[in-house]
Amino acid sequence: MTEPQEVDTRELRARYPDVFDRPASARLAMPAMIVAAFAILVYGLVDLDFSPSRFFSGLSQLGWISVMMIPPDPGSSLPVYLKALGETLSIALLGTTLAALFALPVSLLAARNIVPSNILRFPVRRFLDSIRGVDTLIWALVWINVVGLGPFAGVLAIAVSDFGAFGKLFSEAIEGADQKQVEGIRASGGSALHEIRFGLLPQVLPVIAGQVLYFIESNTRSATIIGIVGAGGIGLQLAEQIRVLEWQKVSFLILMILVAVAAIDFVSSKLRFAIIGRRAVA
Amino acid sequence: MTLAVSILPEQQLAVLNAAYHQAVSRRRLRLLLGVVVFAAALVLAGFGAEVNLRTLFTYFGNFVSYFDRILTLDSGQRVWTDIGEWFWGLRKWLRMLGETLLISYVGTLIGATFAFCLNFFAAENTSPSPWLRFVVRRLLEFARTVPGIVFALIFVIAFGLGPMAGVLAIAIHSTGALGKLFSEIVENADMKPVEGIRSTGASWLSCMRFAIVPQVTAGYASYALLRFEINVREASVMGFVGAGGIGQELVVAIRKFYYSDVSAILLTIIVTVFIIDISTGWLRGRLFGREART
Incomplete structure (x- = not known):
């Protein structure tokens, strides 16, 4: 059984600088994209007249509609x-x-x-x-x-x-x-x-x-x-x-x-x- | 050097020829049968769809002259002689076009979010229980098969006229389509990381988060972008049923015979679709390399 080796992080850091210190652009790209996507989403919701009250009243309407849909019936046509x-x-x-x-x-x-x-x-x-x-x-x-x-x-x-x-x-x-x-x-x-x-x-x-x-x-x-x-x-x-x-x-x-x-x-x-x-x- | 073509004896040749003719004639017969069945189906369909060739011939001139008319201004000149007059409503149309893009963006994002939440239940290898998988799959199938514009028609009545109905219709349709594609990606994912994480005593949720999600995000994003492209086209006709976007303007122009407006709006739509196609293609190439483009 071998002893767990001491890891010399400093040497590793020196040898692989790219792995330990990713440039700021690479680290920030993902969060920036997410924030931008979310911002456009919020802007879109506001611009397209989404309001919670309208949404929920519509949803209850939709519930009524689905209840009235049952059972499916073609009538005489x-x-x-x-x-x-x-x-x-x-x-x-x-x-x-x-x-x-x-x-x-x-x-x-x-x-x-x-x-x-x-x-x-x-x-x-x-x-x-x-x-x-x-x-x-x-x-x-x-x-x-x-x-x-x-x-x-x-x-x-x-x-x-x-x-x-x-x-x-x-x-x-x-x-x-x-x-x-x-x-x-x-x-x-x-x-x-x-x-x-x-x-x-x-x-x-x-x-x-x-x-x-x-x-x-x-x-x-x-x-x-x-x-x-x-x-x-x-x-x-x-x-x-x-x-x-x-x-x-x-x-x-x-x-x-x-x-x-x-x-x-x-x-x-x-x-x-x-x-x-x-x-x-x- | 001379080459001799060996010719088989007469008897053998006759047998082979007969076999060949038989094989070919059987194939020809089958092809003929297929063609006859297909032609019969076409004739039947012709009666079903009330095809009237005389109408077509009488009015085909109308089709050509329709394009002549939509390319003519009220003053009788060709549209491209006076761009300002042709695109007189450009500001309004661009605003509607922006609304169309927003509808498809918000719809795609909501749909992708729902699809993301649901697809782990629909995939064969990650679903916690078979009956849950069955239910989720049928739900996605329903959302995918009913056309988006039918949802829009119903939502316009429930939520009132306006872009909200369009957004929700697109969101539901995208949930169905993306949910299926996403779950297919998950089914192709490597299961070894899941076993690794599970062996540490992690819950189902952690397994998904740390073993599956890192493998599949690129594929998800690629499909979502592709869906956005499709949704832009779809959102451009949502206005036909009153669900917001440029379709409203277009249907008014077509129905009221504002000829030059029709061509102007159509042109702006086509150009926008081109631009969106090219830029999402470029974005996909940038994000995932050439391979991810399917």
Whole structure:
């Protein structure tokens, strides 16, 4: 058994000055950041009219609302709601498919290995970026102005906003593809179109199919929302019932949405595994 | 040197060819079946969503001319010929935009705090009891699946019109989303420090504080920043239902056909989202290095 050694702190300090004396900037950075974050929070709470009395009276209101929500009851309008749910699913499916169809050719233009010229690619990318920067709800409002109220406006809104997202995702998938197969096609005398068709697409299509399925899933959620501004589907019913304070119907509709989303999640994850195999799903 | 390509005898070749054709035709059949099912679903969806191609063709001109109109001032000139006139309400819009940013900041921070408190109960390896884990997980799932704007609609009625409803809606939605991500980080944490701390007789709380938290803070902060980015977009539409922020101005401009205002507000929103995306990306890179960016 060895004796515990005397530790010569002075020598250690001399040898590793950085460990013992961290510079003031490093020691103060963390507390300063916390204080700043907290200060902005307090400023925000004051600026946004948070007052405890308002908060608690709202909370008791919310308590009342939740009590009135039980039990969920569709009343006599269950068929209407089922039809609205079907509308929502249709919006998600059609919107996503349209977006994918239009995004595929454009994404080729935005991919570095297809269009090497920066000058050509840059505007395409910025165009896709700015489409993505605008929320689906805003697109829905714009399309309502163009084709009128109803689910068709919803389809177009989802198609446009997903077009931006797909353009970016697809072009990233294309850039990640293996160049050797493309070179092989070129070596055997294929044209540029042949290179894309036989060299790129077989590699990229499973990835794209997976992304499209995932978007159909997440668009079921978005499609429930866009009804709130009048673009059809179950969101329209939900917003109406909230405005007329029919809380039992509201809770029923929310439950319906939850169940539908869970079902779509289940189906599409099964399909995704079938298409690209278990490992490739991130 | 000459190369000879060996050609198999006729019989063997025929068998192999047949097998190949069979395999390919089976795959083609399956693909065809998939395409047919998908097309049928699309047609069905087309009826469900009341797709009317004639409406689209008749009004598609409207879509193009809509953009023409939002880029034209009342005086009939293009917007960029008179920037001052185009952005006449810039001061007001910037204030609303500031409010939007504040809504998303406060909402994200409150949501992250709640998610931080809840996620240890939801993670497989740290939860004190299975039924507690089940309850917390279902709660988070509920908060995550109901869209933020639906919460906002309900909160506007409970808390009154104004940014408070927006903040709370964003906070709840972020709690759900971040709680799940946070608990996944905790599940990936190394459990050896926890055993070390527990062997000294420490309570569950101390185990979390001294063994888990030091491992996971970087991941938490990274996800919280990412969430802030998403919430800025979300907060920009909260105004549609009266829950504060720039959305209010935008929806008024769109509904009342103040064309040049629409383009001006949209442009300010897009630029803000760009700036936020870039700066949080930079901040994440600074704080956690390249790896932490997912």
